[in-house]
Amino acid sequence: xxxxxxxxxxxxxxxxxxxxxxxxxxxxxxxxxxxxxxxxxxxxxxxxxxxxxxxxxxxxxxxxxxxxxxxxxxxxxxxxxxxxxxxxxxxxxxxxxxxxxxxxxxxxxxxxxxxxxxxxxxxxxxxxxxxxxxxxxxxxxxxxxxxxxxxxxxxxxxxxxxxxxxxxxxxxxxxxxxxxxxxxxxxxxxxxxxxxxxxxxxxxxxxxxxxxxxxxxxxxxxxxxxxxxxxxxxxxxxxxxxxxxxxxxxxxxxxxxxxxxxxxxxxxxxxxxxxxxxxxxxxxxxxxxxxxxxxxxxxxxxxxxxxxxxxxxxxxxxxxxxxxxxxxxxxxxxxxxxxxxxxxxxxxxxxxxxxxxxxxxxxxxxxxxxxxxxxxxxxxxxx
Amino acid sequence: xxxxxxxxxxxxxxxxxxxxxxxxxxxxxxxxxxxxxxxxxxxxxxxxxxxxxxxxxxxxxxxxxxxxxxxxxxxxxxxxxxxxxxxxxxxxxxxxxxxxxxxxxxxxxxxxxxxxxxxxxxxxxxxxxxxxxxxxxxxxxxxxxxxxxxxxxxxxxxxxxxxxxxxxxxxxxxxxxxxxxxxxxxxxxxxxxxxxxxxxxxxxxxxxxxxxxxxxxxxxxxxxxxxxxxxxxxxxxxxxxxxxxxxxxxxxxxxxxxxxxxxxxxxxxxxxxxxxxxxxxxxxxxxxxxxxxxxxxxxxxxxxxxxxxxxxxxxxxxxxxxxxxxxxxxxxxxxxxxxxxxxxxxxxxxxxxxxxxxxxxxxxxxxxxxxxxxxxxxxxxxx
Numbered sequence: 173x174x175x176x177x178x179x180x181x182x183x184x185x186x187x188x189x190x191x192x193x194x195x196x197x198x199x200x201x202x203x204x205x206x207x208x209x210x211x212x213x214x215x216x217x218x219x220x221x222x223x224x225x226x227x228x229x230x231x232x233x234x235x236x237x238x239x240x241x242x243x244x245x246x247x248x249x250x251x252x253x254x255x256x257x258x259x260x261x262x263x264x265x266x267x268x269x270x271x272x273x274x275x276x277x278x279x280x281x282x283x284x285x286x287x288x289x290x291x292x293x294x295x296x297x298x299x300x301x302x303x304x305x306x307x308x309x310x311x312x313x314x315x316x317x318x319x320x321x322x323x324x325x326x327x328x329x330x331x332x333x334x335x336x337x338x339x340x341x342x343x344x345x346x347x348x349x350x351x352x353x354x355x356x357x358x359x360x361x362x363x364x365x366x367x368x369x370x371x372x373x374x375x376x377x378x379x380x381x382x383x384x385x386x387x388x389x390x391x392x393x394x395x396x397x398x399x400x401x402x403x404x405x406x407x408x409x410x411x412x413x414x415x416x417x418x419x420x421x422x423x424x425x426x427x428x429x430x431x432x433x434x435x436x437x438x439x440x441x442x443x444x445x446x447x448x449x450x451x452x453x454x455x456x457x458x459x460x461x462x463x464x465x466x467x468x469x470x471x472x473x474x475x476x477x478x479x480x481x482x483x484x485x486x487x488x489x490x491x492x493x494x495x496x497x498x499x500x501x502x503x504x505x506x507x508x509x510x511x512x513x514x515x516x517x518x519x520x521x522x523x524x525x526x527x528x529x530x531x532x533x534x535x536x537x538x539x540x541x542x543x544x545x546x547x548x549x550x551x552x553x554x555x
Numbered sequence: 556x557x558x559x560x561x562x563x564x565x566x567x568x569x570x571x572x573x574x575x576x577x578x579x580x581x582x583x584x585x586x587x588x589x590x591x592x593x594x595x596x597x598x599x600x601x602x603x604x605x606x607x608x609x610x611x612x613x614x615x616x617x618x619x620x621x622x623x624x625x626x627x628x629x630x631x632x633x634x635x636x637x638x639x640x641x642x643x644x645x646x647x648x649x650x651x652x653x654x655x656x657x658x659x660x661x662x663x664x665x666x667x668x669x670x671x672x673x674x675x676x677x678x679x680x681x682x683x684x685x686x687x688x689x690x691x692x693x694x695x696x697x698x699x700x701x702x703x704x705x706x707x708x709x710x711x712x713x714x715x716x717x718x719x720x721x722x723x724x725x726x727x728x729x730x731x732x733x734x735x736x737x738x739x740x741x742x743x744x745x746x747x748x749x750x751x752x753x754x755x756x757x758x759x760x761x762x763x764x765x766x767x768x769x770x771x772x773x774x775x776x777x778x779x780x781x782x783x784x785x786x787x788x789x790x791x792x793x794x795x796x797x798x799x800x801x802x803x804x805x806x807x808x809x810x811x812x813x814x815x816x817x818x819x820x821x822x823x824x825x826x827x828x829x830x831x832x833x834x835x836x837x838x839x840x841x842x843x844x845x846x847x848x849x850x851x852x853x854x855x856x857x858x859x860x861x862x863x864x865x866x867x868x869x870x871x872x873x874x875x876x877x878x879x880x881x882x883x884x885x886x887x888x889x890x891x892x893x894x895x896x897x898x899x900x901x902x903x904x905x906x907x908x909x910x911x912x913x914x915x916x917x918x919x920x921x922x923x924x925x926x927x928x929x930x931x932x933x934x935x936x937x938x
Contacts, residue, residue, distance in 0.1 A: 173654075193686070225609040225682060232637050232683030232798070235927040239685075239798035245814045247793035248928050249643040250635040254615050260632040263656070264647065270654035271556075273646070273791075299608060300615030302622075303576070408656075410630035415615070415622035431628045544618040545631050 174392035175269045177551070178402045179207035180517040182510075183282075185383035185502035186352040192224050192284040193233055195384040197240040199507075200280040203386035204241065207398055209276065211242040216274035219250045220261030220281030221506035226296045227284055237280060247274075254300040255455065256540030257281060258385070258509020259410065259547030265389045266408050275390060281510035282384030293380055297505070300541045302416040313377060315417050315542045316456035317369025322423045323458060324371065327473035331371060335362035336479050337457040338375045338499055344486055345496025347526035352381050352502030376457040381502030385511035395554065401521040406533070407440030407550035409433075413543045424473075428546030429466030429537060436535070436548040437468075444468035447550070448531035449519050450490065451512035453539035454497040463537050464492070467548070491529045494519060509538035513549060520553030557775035558652045560934070561785045562590035563900040565893075566665075568766035568885035569735040575607050575667040576616055578767040580623040582890075583663040586769035587624065590781050592659065594625040599657035602633045603644030603664030604889035609679045610667055620663060630657075637683040638838065639923030640664060641768070641892020642793065642930030648772045649791050658773060664893035665767030676763055680888070683924045685799040696760060698800050698925045699839035700752025705806045706841060707754065710856035714754060718745035719862045720840040721758045721882055727869055728879025730909035735764050735885030759840040764885030768894035778937065784904040789916070790823030790933035792816075796926045807856075811929030812849030812920060819918070819931040820851075827851035830933070831914035832902050833873065834895035836922035837880040846920050847875070850931070874912045877902060892921035896932060903936030 181202035183195055190198070196219060204211055219234040234248040253260035258281040268274040285293050298311045324331060339359055345351040357375060365374035395402040411431030414420050420427070437443055444467055452463040464475035469490060478484055484492040495501050495515035498508060516534035518524040536549045564585035566578055573581070579602060587594055602617040617631040636643035641664040651657040668676050681694045707714060722742055728734040740758060748757035778785040794814035797803050803810070820826055827850055835846040847858035852873060861867055867875040878884050878898035881891060899917035901907040919932045 191686075223608055223614060225606055225679070226612075226614070229609075230682050230686065230689075231606060231609070231635070231679075232924055232927060234636070235683075235795055235798045235924065236685065238795045238928075243795070244797060245794040245810060247646075247815075247930075248636070248795055249647070249793075252614070252633040252635060253617070253631070263630075264632070264650075267647075267650040267654040267656055270656070271650040272653065273650055296608070296614075299613050300618075302619065303574075303613065306613075410632075411628040412618055412621045412626070412631055414627060415618045427628060432630075541615055541618065544615060545621075547630075 173270045175266050175405045176390055176392040176395035176402045177387050177517055178390055178395050178398045179203050179388040180514040181206055182350050182385035182514050183383050184350050185381050185504060187286045188382035192228055192282055193236045195284060195382060196233060196237045196280045196282045199384035199386040200237060200241050200278060203388050207388050209388065213276050214243045214246045214278050216268045216277040217243050217246050217248045218261050218264045218279045220257040220279065220510055221250055221283060222252050222254050222257050223296055227288060253545050254540040255505050256509055256538040256545055256547050257506040259538030259549065261510060262513055262549055263408055263410055263547055266405055269389050269391055277389040278386065279510060280384060280386040281507040283504035283506045284382045285380050285504060286382050305416060312542055313369045316458055317372045319423055320372050320458040323461060326424060329476040332359060333476035333480050334376055334457040335359045337454060337460045338362045340485055341454060341493045341497035341499040344494050344527060345500025348496045348501055351496040351500050352379055353500045372456060378455050378498035378503040381504045383502060383504040383507050385507045385514050387510060387513055402554050403517050403520045403551045404554065405549060406552045407436035409435030409439065410545060410547040412545045415544055417542050424462060426462050426466050426543035428543045429463050432546045432548040433467040433537065436550050440550040447533050447535045449494060449529055449534045450492050451495060451515050451536045452492055453537055454493060454499050455503060459539060467537060486529055494527045494529055509547065512536035512538060516551050520551060556653045558649050558788045559773055559775040559778035559785045560770050560900055561773055561778050561781045562586050562771040563897040564589055565733050565768035565897050566766050567733050568764050568887060570669045571765035575611055575665055576619045578667060578765060579616060579620045579663045579665045582767035582769040583620060583624050583661060586661065586771050590771050592771065596659050597626045597629045597661050599651045599660040600626050600629050600631045601644050601647045601662045603640040603662065603893055604633055604666060605635050605637050605640050606679050610671060636928050637923040638888050639892055639921040639928055639930050640889040642921030642932065644893060645896055645932055646791055646793055646930055649788055652772050652774055660772040661769065662893060663767060663769040664890040666887035666889045667765045668763050668887060669765050688799060695925055696752045699841055700755045702806055703755050703841040706844060709807060712859040715742060716859035716863050717759055717840040718742045720837060720843045721745045723868055724837060724876045724880035724882040727877050727910060728883025731879045731884055734879040734883050735762055736883045755839060761838050761881035761886040764887045766885060766887040766890050768890045768897050770893060770896055785937050786900050786903045786934045787937065788932060789935045790819035792818030792822065793928060793930040795928045798927055800925050807845060809845050809849050809926035811926045812846050815929045815931040816850040816920065819933050823933040830916050830918045832877060832912055832917045833875050834878060834898050834919045835875055836920055837876060837882050838886060842922060850920060869912055877910045877912055892930065895919035895921060899934050903934060
């Protein structure tokens with residue numbers, strides 16, 4: 173059964189005083205209001221969240237949300253796929269409709285992270301890596317640095333091309349009223365920022381963020397009963413790679429991206445050339461290159477050229493991360509994959525304001541861990 | 556699309572030295588071996604788990620499992636619905652097949668709990684309650700005590716009837732080689748054990764447990780390609796109740812049980828009289844009464860009579876918790892709902908050994924929190 177997304181919303185991302193439950197309720201309530209849907213009509217409610225227990229000592233957040241929004245007795249569950257929890261939530265919501273288990277499913281993704289120290293949040297996030305790597309003190313930023321070095325050396329790519337990812341995404345974030353950093357940065361600022369994991373510097377990394385995002389799903393055949401502004405899910409898939417990053421044969425290829433992307437595009441009956449706009453998981457600047465190549469938007473080793481020549485800017489042929497990406501919009505783990513789809517929903521329904529591009533189809537790629545599990549979603553606007 | 560369960564397995568429940576990842580791999584590997592399925596054929600792999608991060612500081616356990624079992628690039632996600640995570644995992648696995656997203660789905664539920672102090676595990680579990688109740692120090696055992704008192708007083712039920720639940724379930728656990736306590740208890744032992752939450756005593760409570768359980772799902776039409784020993788999922792549903800337990804109008808009714816049970820039975824095209832054997836969530840003895848009544852196995856206030864007159868014993872008309880229940884088998888949170896279905900799979904395929912009863916249909920009810928979200932599953936043996 174074809175599935176539609178009939179409403180979308182997100183909170184402002186950044187440093188928020190609310191606990192996770194309130195952030196989830198804020199986005200969820202706005203989403204139901206956007207669709208003018210009675211809470212009683214919601215049959216399933218999924219929460220994408222990695223670590224509410226670790227960050228706030230609070231579990232059962234999906235049941236709190238159902239109560240806060242007046243959804244009871246709707247079925248609820250929390251879906252965790254580390255930093256790809258949002259994409260996994262979209263997959264769960266899609267399955268609930270496609271399986272006929274629910275005729276109206278609310279998905280809310282969120283994470284509350286900024287109240288703990290950077291050391292604590294780094295440790296919570298690093299716990300998703302292979303236990304052997306974790307015990308040796310390897311963190312995701314260190315993998316990113318090693319990968320960036322390998323990429324630059326192997327493909328003779330200029331260091332500036334990585335900086336240009338940050339510059340582009342910040343330029344987009346300026347126009348996103350929900351972004352954590354609504355502020356442009358120039359190449360010199362990126363290249364002059366403190367080294368974190370050589371060759372990557374502070375501005376190659378996304379920030380730590382609080383926030384939430386929501387989507388409402390129904391059978392595509394029922395969408396017009398609710399609204400004319402909807403999108404359909406044309407393709408969706410997820411795939412794992414080795415859990416131990418050091419076991420991968422090719423450090424600059426993320427097989428989870430390749431597998432989930434190929435499956436989602438095949439399901440959609442299209443290829444990378446059929447995609448008009450994309451939201452990629454730029455937790456680190458280097459990841460935007462790896463996803464562009466893994467999804468087939470660029471040949472191996474050539475993504476950096478497209479970033480340098482402007483093809484992925486908002487006025488280019490394939491705008492990437494019009495939302496500002498994780499880099500400027502922020503990255504509340506469980507919210508991110510949902511927020512990617514929120515941006516595509518707004519783009520494909522002509523509601524993206526100053527960020528609007530001309531697009532009929534969009535693709536979101538949500539990366540868990542360091543590519544340990546990846547989901548890819550292909551959306552199409554109803555025209 | 557109709558869905559079948561073609562293999563089942565569980566680890567021994569109890570105090571285990573393995574970390575969660577190894578427990579999950581143990582049950583998962585045994586399940587694949589039972590079905591003689593090549594790991595490569597698994598397309599989706601779900602892990603039911605509430606709190607790996609809180610208990611062991613380790614997340615991403617579903618990706619570790621996929622790597623350990625050789626499932627990569629299968630899609631993975633963790634499903635959390637507190638103590639009903641196992642039931643939520645069954646629902647997720649069912650949806651993955653029914654939606655056509657996967658043709659072979661492995662579900663492994665597990666929790667590692669015994670290595671932390673009782674105070675710590677109580678706090679981790681209590682974090683699933685409403686924040687207001689949690690901050691006032693209310694725990695699930697205290698809700699159970701209050702509810703048991705209300706039930707006994709309202710329905711003039713003898714205290715001995717609660718003890719009889721423990722006696723019956725321990726008598727069944729004697730014959731379950733995977734149970735934590737393979738030991739009978741008599742009524743006097745239960746009634747003489749230390750008070751925990753008056754009127755409930757130590758033997759009215761399930762233990763803290765490590766363990767894991769697994770199931771393998773495929774489209775029902777493909778089941779005989781794998782095995783003749785399979786069951787079909789005839790009905791499945793989940794439902795929430797108020798998140799704040801004190802807001803419920805009627806303390807001896809769990810609406811999540813009522814709603815999910817009615818929906819699952821309706822989907823199966825049957826009623827409570829059509830069920831031959833049931834696994835209920837006896838985290839506390841009183842919960843077995845509330846589920847028997849909520850599911851329609853007994854009139855309100857009359858479940859205690861059936862326990863006293865032997866109807867729910869293994870040789871009675873409606874055997875309940877032939878596995879030993881949470882009470883004697885143990886309750887590793889994320890494993891429990893899966894293990895309930897493992898028991899029904901064994902009963903309905905004639906593999907339950909000394910516990911075998913004559914049954915064509917079975918029902919499992921998995922309770923999250925204090926009824927905050929409940930899943931009910933109706934299974935039928937292939938004959």
